[in-house]
Amino acid sequence: MNPSGCETFACVRALSWNFELLSPALKRQDTRMRAALSVQKRVAIALWKLATPDSYRSVANQFGVGKSTVGVAVKQVARAIVDLLFQKVVTLGDVQAIIDGFAAMGFPNCGGAIDGTHIPILGPEHQGGQYINRKGYFSMVLQALVDHKGRFTNINVGWPGKVHDARVFKNSGLFRRLQQGVYFPDHKITVGDVEMPTVILGDPAYPLMPWLMKPYTGALDTEKELFNYRLSKCRMVVECAFGRLKARWRSLLTRCDLSPKNIPIVISACCVLHNLCEIKGETFMQGWEVEANRLAADYAQPDTRAIRRSQREAVRIREALKARFQTERVNH
DSSP: OOHHHHHHHHHHHHHHTTHHHHHHHHHHSOSTHHHHSOHHHHHHHHHHHHHSOOOHHHHHHHHTOOHHHHHHHHHHHHHHHHHHHHHHHSSOOOHHHHHHHHHHHTOTTEEEEEEEEEEEBOOOSSSGGGGBOTTSSBEEEEEEEEOTTSOEEEEEEEEETTSOHHHHHHTSHHHHHHHHTOSSOOOOEEETTEEEOOEEEOOTTSOBBTTEEOOOOSSOOHHHHHHHHHHHHHHHHHHHHHHHHHHHSGGGGSOBOSOTTTHHHHHHHHHHHHHHHHHTTOOOOHHHHHHHHHHHTTSOOOOOOOOOOBOHHHHHHHHHHHHHHHHHHHHO
């Protein structure tokens, strides 16, 4: 079996316990495909297409079906996964376990790490210019919050590639709920003499907020470098999650040719499948990452501009953390 088949069958296993849930939704879809193709075959076709950079024609030949059948199967299965599994699988879960996980990695009272990544697409017919990112190719932004194990706990997908990460974030439901203090259970700790809520970690493209810590930029002394090191060590889980998502679901590394309306559904379905594989402990082969890096080289991720805005309270929290990390190092 070729490498692309391995992860496809791994994910068929990961989906097996949810298969009964998907089955009625796919059976209900009244198309000519229903008689010709079993639900199992439709799921297999869709997973194969998502897990490989193969063309529709190549997948069609692999399964002995028409090219258009592959496209229909991908849309149907992705929609069923999102409708029936998304809210069960892409969820915050046990917040205390997440906080404990990040604390063990070196950052206290942290509920997640956030970042954005660009998924290459074919240029849409309408408003195509909005989708051209800073690297000059058409893309759609996936913003994700992940837990300490690299599972997606919140995603926002669909913004055109031209839009800055900070704008995507500020227009998300996640931002509103964090701002209102209702996303995490109320769990404050005291750092020095400063009260600190549960925070998320971002890169310099995000605004410094009382509930969002980001690295220091500009001239760095040893204390700031230590803070940045501790933050970046924990923030790497989101970069690793994107790497694993794209290595398992390599269609995300080639230009998606669905309509802008359907692309977010497919990306969301891949995020559900990523979590299922991670939860089930499915094998992740290093060879997949090598292949993914080769494909990703065609579409380098755009650099993000640093945001300088910050709130006074956020500055106080970051300064208190910086001092605490320094004290811990001295006492160690």
